[in-house]
Amino acid sequence: MSEQHTPPGTELDPKLLEILVCPVTKGPLNYDRERGELISEKAGLAYPVRDGIPIMLVDEARKIDD
Amino acid sequence: MVPGMSQHTPNDPIRKPDAEPPDELSFGFRRVAAGQKAELVKQVFDRVAGRYDLMNDLMSAGIHRLWKRALIDRLDPRPGEALIDVAGGTGDIAFKALARARTRTDAGCHVTVCDINESMLQVGRNRAVDRTLVTGLDWVCGNAEALPFDNARFDAYTIAFGIRNVTHLDRALCEAYRVLKPGGRFLCLEFSSVVLPGLDRLYDLYSFNVIPRLGQWVTGDADSYQYLVESIRRFPGQRRFATMMEQAGFRQVSFRNMTGGVVALHCGWRI
Numbered sequence: 001m002s003e004q005h006t007p008p009g010t011e012l013d014p015k016l017l018e019i020l021v022c023p024v025t026k027g028p029l030n031y032d033r034e035r036g037e038l039i040s041e042k043a044g045l046a047y048p049v050r051d052g053i054p055i056m057l058v059d060e061a062r063k064i065d066d
Numbered sequence: 067m068v069p070g071m072s073q074h075t076p077n078d079p080i081r082k083p084d085a086e087p088p089d090e091l092s093f094g095f096r097r098v099a100a101g102q103k104a105e106l107v108k109q110v111f112d113r114v115a116g117r118y119d120l121m122n123d124l125m126s127a128g129i130h131r132l133w134k135r136a137l138i139d140r141l142d143p144r145p146g147e148a149l150i151d152v153a154g155g156t157g158d159i160a161f162k163a164l165a166r167a168r169t170r171t172d173a174g175c176h177v178t179v180c181d182i183n184e185s186m187l188q189v190g191r192n193r194a195v196d197r198t199l200v201t202g203l204d205w206v207c208g209n210a211e212a213l214p215f216d217n218a219r220f221d222a223y224t225i226a227f228g229i230r231n232v233t234h235l236d237r238a239l240c241e242a243y244r245v246l247k248p249g250g251r252f253l254c255l256e257f258s259s260v261v262l263p264g265l266d267r268l269y270d271l272y273s274f275n276v277i278p279r280l281g282q283w284v285t286g287d288a289d290s291y292q293y294l295v296e297s298i299r300r301f302p303g304q305r306r307f308a309t310m311m312e313q314a315g316f317r318q319v320s321f322r323n324m325t326g327g328v329v330a331l332h333c334g335w336r337i
Contacts, residue, residue: 016178016204019219023212047214053187055207056214 012049022047023056039064091233094296103233104209108183110290111155115185117285119156124284125277125291130227133329134162136322137226137255140331143167147175147221150245152210152238153228154179155186157193157203163224164202178204178220180213181228211237218247226255230301239314246336252316254332259303262326269328273298304330 012031020029022040029038029047037046038054045061047054055061090097093106114121122130143149143163151159160177167175181187187205194203208214210225210232223242232238242252260266273295281291302310304321307330311319316334323330 013204015176016206019178019216020206020214021216023208023214026216050184051188051191053184053191053205053207054214055184057182057207057209058212060207 012052012054016054020054020056024058037062092297092300094293094300096296100233104182106293107231110293111183112185113287114281114285114290115156115183115189118186118189119158121281121284121291124280129325133255133324133331134159134226136324136331137224137253138162138166140333141166141222141224141251141253143175143222145171145173145175148219149175149177149222149224150180150215150220151177152180152213152223152225152242153182153231154224154226155181155183155190157190159224159226160190160203161194161197161199164199174202176202176204178206178215180206180208180210180215182207182209211241213241213245215245217244218250220245220250221247222251222253224253224255227257229254229256230297235302235307235310236314239311239316243315243336248336250336252311252332252334252336254307256307256330256332257298257301258307258321258323258327258330260327261323265326265328304332307332 017031020038021027022029022043022045024045025040025042027040027042029040031038032046036049038049039046044064045058046064047056047061049055091100091103093103098106137159141163143166145167147167149163151163154160157179160179163177164174179187179190184207187207191205194200206214210228211234223246229235229238246252260269277295278288278292282288304323304327308319308321311332311334315336317337319334321330321332
């Protein structure tokens with residue numbers, strides 16, 4: 001699988017962002033445009049957006065170190 | 067009954083078991099650890115993604131198009147509705163739903179395609195670009211058992227030939243219920259148990275002898291198609307699946323057999 005992330009600053013459809021939640025906590029996500037990641041603070045996970053597709057799988061998420 | 071044909075007995079290896087130990091699940095006829103199934107299924111679809119829809123045409127002699135049309139007829143997508151199609155990575159159902167809604171008005175509906183497999187989603191997304199379908203579609207990689215969507219967001223949930231591949235059916239059904247709005251509908255198209263006497267034996271012969279060879283020939287991968295035919299036999303029959311839907315909370319649960327029960331269309335409502 002390619003590790004190519006969505007180019008920084010790429011917009012995700014705001015309507016999609018409105019309905020997306022963290023699959024683990026079902027809590028809100030913050031979109032980090034610079035890194036192309038969707039952040040679930042509660043779960044401490046960053047879900048990658050690859051090629052414009054949010055990858056909402058725990059196995060693919062980056063653990064966020066505090 | 068056709069002479070020489072008999073119904074499968076409970077000991078027939080082609081029949082599915084009633085219960086599985088919680089830590090072990092079926093991957094086709096193999097027994098695998100619960101945590102392993104998702105990865106094995108992923109490998110299957112990674113291998114066949116590019117030729118998935120072609121194989122469907124060849125294996126079913128195009129009949130899968132009729133099954134899917136019956137799903138779209140029943141779905142009857144309305145302009146402005148929010149639909150979610152799960153395990154529909156290559157976009158087959160999503161494109162048909164969009165086209166159907168647009169026969170009513172230009173506004174169309176909105177389809178969110180959610181698939182656990184990134185390779186399948188890439189095939190679908192590229193196909194959407196080829197068809198210049200840019201509005202009304204979202205592509206999300208997610209697990210049917212842990213959907214990354216807020217509660218009560220969708221008017222309809224569809225899953226066509228996908229629910230068989232999830233690790234825990236009950237969890238996937240509960241998630242479907244959760245993301246549907248009250249009044250939302252659940253539609254599932256899946257291979258089921260053949261109910262026509264005689265057809266069952268013919269279907270077995272075809273499934274176990276022809277399909278893996280066809281898979282080898284078209285995708286260079288017989289194993290994935292061996293898994294396909296085995297997983298079909300493992301999937302609960304029509305009535306048992308209907309009961310599982312009710313247990314997840316769905317009401318007015320019904321099913322309709324097609325092609326003698328080779329496939330069943332299951333429907334239910336979140337009240």
